[in-house]
Amino acid sequence: MIIIEASDLFHSYEYEGSQSRSIDGISLRIDQGEWIAILGQNGSGKTTFAKHINALLSVQEGELTVAGLDAKDPANAWKIRQKCGMVFQDPNNQFVSSVIEEDISFGLENFDTPDNEIPEKVAKALALVGMDGFEKKSPHMLSGGQKQRIAIAGVMAVDPDIILFDEATTMLDPEGRQEVLSTIQRLHAEEGKTIIMITHFIEEAVLADRVLVFKQGLLVGDGAPGEILSDLDLLDRAGLAPPLPVSAYYDLKKAGVILPRCPLTIEDLVEALCQLR
Amino acid sequence: MPIEINHVSYTYFPGTVFEAAALRDVSLRIEDGEYIGIMGQTGCGKSTLIQLMVGLMVPSEGKIIVDGKDINERGYQREELRKKAGIVFQYPEVQLFETTVEKDVAFGLKHSGLSKTEIAENVRWAIETVGLDFEKICAESPFSLSGGEKRRVAIAGILAAKPKFLILDEPIAGLDPKGRKDFLKLSGDLNADGVTIIMVSHNADALAEYAQRVIILDDGRLIMDAPVKEAFRDVELLRDKGIGIGQAREIAHLLTACGYPVPEDTVRYKELLPFLIGIGKGGD
Numbered sequence: 001m002i003i004i005e006a007s008d009l010f011h012s013y014e015y016e017g018s019q020s021r022s023i024d025g026i027s028l029r030i031d032q033g034e035w036i037a038i039l040g041q042n043g044s045g046k047t048t049f050a051k052h053i054n055a056l057l058s059v060q061e062g063e064l065t066v067a068g069l070d071a072k073d074p075a076n077a078w079k080i081r082q083k084c085g086m087v088f089q090d091p092n093n094q095f096v097s098s099v100i101e102e103d104i105s106f107g108l109e110n111f112d113t114p115d116n117e118i119p120e121k122v123a124k125a126l127a128l129v130g131m132d133g134f135e136k137k138s139p140h141m142l143s144g145g146q147k148q149r150i151a152i153a154g155v156m157a158v159d160p161d162i163i164l165f166d167e168a169t170t171m172l173d174p175e176g177r178q179e180v181l182s183t184i185q186r187l188h189a190e191e192g193k194t195i196i197m198i199t200h201f202i203e204e205a206v207l208a209d210r211v212l213v214f215k216q217g218l219l220v221g222d223g224a225p226g227e228i229l230s231d232l233d234l235l236d237r238a239g240l241a242p243p244l245p246v247s248a249y250y251d252l253k254k255a256g257v258i259l260p261r262c263p264l265t266i267e268d269l270v271e272a273l274c275q276l277r
Numbered sequence: 278m279p280i281e282i283n284h285v286s287y288t289y290f291p292g293t294v295f296e297a298a299a300l301r302d303v304s305l306r307i308e309d310g311e312y313i314g315i316m317g318q319t320g321c322g323k324s325t326l327i328q329l330m331v332g333l334m335v336p337s338e339g340k341i342i343v344d345g346k347d348i349n350e351r352g353y354q355r356e357e358l359r360k361k362a363g364i365v366f367q368y369p370e371v372q373l374f375e376t377t378v379e380k381d382v383a384f385g386l387k388h389s390g391l392s393k394t395e396i397a398e399n400v401r402w403a404i405e406t407v408g409l410d411f412e413k414i415c416a417e418s419p420f421s422l423s424g425g426e427k428r429r430v431a432i433a434g435i436l437a438a439k440p441k442f443l444i445l446d447e448p449i450a451g452l453d454p455k456g457r458k459d460f461l462k463l464s465g466d467l468n469a470d471g472v473t474i475i476m477v478s479h480n481a482d483a484l485a486e487y488a489q490r491v492i493i494l495d496d497g498r499l500i501m502d503a504p505v506k507e508a509f510r511d512v513e514l515l516r517d518k519g520i521g522i523g524q525a526r527e528i529a530h531l532l533t534a535c536g537y538p539v540p541e542d543t544v545r546y547k548e549l550l551p552f553l554i555g556i557g558k559g560g561d
Contacts, residue, residue: 015418015420015421018421040453041425041453041454041455041456042423042424042425042452042453042456043423043424043425089451143318143319143320144319167451170450170451171367171447171450171451172319172479173318173319173479173519173521174479174519174520174521175318175519176319200451200452200453200454200457202454239453239454239455240453240454240455241454241455241458244524244525244528244546247546248528248546248550248553251550251553251554252553252554252557255554255557255558256558257553257554257557257558259557266524266527266528266531267531269528270528270531270532270535273532273535273537273553273556273557274532274535274536274537276556276557276559277559
């Protein structure tokens with residue numbers, strides 16, 4: 001079932017009278033339950049596109065349907081945001097309260113959830129991200145990974161169908177990144193959420209079902225990770241670098257060593273080499 | 278101008294319920310012209326350490342000696358230190374505020390005592406050094422630029438003062454791959470020109486490529502101070518402390534477990550590749 005459908009979507013930002021086009025005709029369909037990774041240089045239109053899906057930006061030109069709702073109709077904005085939550089880059093900018101349970105209730109209150117249902121929903125959301133027991137704590141006392149998990153819990157409390165992650169691991173240390181990625185994996189596999197993840201870490205895109213590549217407001221690549229991440233020509237055109245195992249595959253090939261297939265992860269590469277023995 | 282950190286400790290809010298030790302008896306020495314990487318988990322004391330180095334905070338215990346002088350002693354001329362040290366905080370682009378790129382970059386030099394011509398020269402040099410086209414960009418508003426360009430302008434503002442040592446706090450977080458590569462190259466070029474670089478990063482691959490020495494903090498304690506090829510040797514220890522070891526070292530480690538002898542000081546991809554080819558050709 002299609003959950004997001006965009007056709008010929010355009011968007012320009014205006015700054016001191018001059019216009020710059022941020023997305024320049026994007027058409028695509030995303031199925032319910034898909035895990036999408038979006039790659040592209042700074043300024044390629046990734047975030048602008050994501051903000052359309054969440055109705056943070058309104059459609060200027062073209063068509064966009066999110067969870068069956070027409071994003072062009074301003075009356076749908078709240079309904080769309082209820083269907084589609086967003087987690088941003090800096091965990092510190094996302095807190096509205098100094099007590100975790102109040103912070104997570106914030107979204108629910110805004111969506112007119114009856115008071116007596118809130119505590120249960122908060123507890124459920126915290127359990128989903130592995131942060132149960134933190135209700136009364138302050139978000140400021142947590143590690144980066146824990147803060148991002150609280151931000152995810154705030155989104156999950158509203159039970160959206162789609163969750164957008166805009167470089168949500170950028171500011172985290174390796175352990176924090178792993179915590180957030182495992183949480184995303186769980187939301188996708190166990191809760192069946194549609195995941196849209198913008199990232200500059202190409203290794204993270206390996207985890208997705210499908211990878212989209214943006215360049216100057218255009219969709220220039222769309223396919224399975226194995227197909228997109230091993231396409232050196234495409235990555236180069238989009239200003240991206242391949243994952244290290246992919247570079248190794250081609251460097252080995254140049255030296256006359258042919259691996260049975262192009263590895264995407266370090267483990268795949270080591271396994272392929274060990275099998276040559 | 279060597280920097281000496283002598284038995285430095287720092288405690289936030291001492292004597293209150295919020296008391297928290299950020300640094301515990303840390304000693305290290307940084308020589309002129311070095312490129313140092315500082316690693317450690319969030320909350321390990323990295324940011325506290327770099328703020329102490331430039332005199333933005335005063336240690337609870339211990340001394341910080343720059344160029345032979347205790348920077349926290351009475352009578353020490355702080356502006357001397359301010360001129361020598363440049364610090365680029367995380368997300369420096371949020372500090373842009375002027376109406377044009379040129380004015381923003383020049384701001385720090387206003388009270389430097391340099392003449393107008395010297396300031397103009399430094400500003401042009403700094404903007405060109407960060408890889409921007411001076412003529413094209415100087416009259417633009419910094420807020421009309423892309424994220425990567427904003428970061429470069431912010432860094433140019435620091436470079437314009439021609440610091441002798443440059444402290445960079447997670448300078449590549451949030452940059453795209455090309456932005457990361459360009460920035461790292463810039464840091465390497467500055468270092469080749471004699472600027473001491475101290476870079477805080479979680480990115481072990483970047484440090485393996487550029488740093489000569491790596492310092493690792495854990496819960497306020499210095500647990501590693503070693504040449505980059507040594508620093509990533511003990512994979513188990515680093516994993517235990519939540520420190521990334523970089524992809525090349527990871528591959529070398531897995532291959533060793535597989536029975537292929539790849540040296541434990543392999544930290545860069547270009548050092549690793551000959552081993553991969555050797556294994557592939559069956560020449561062990």
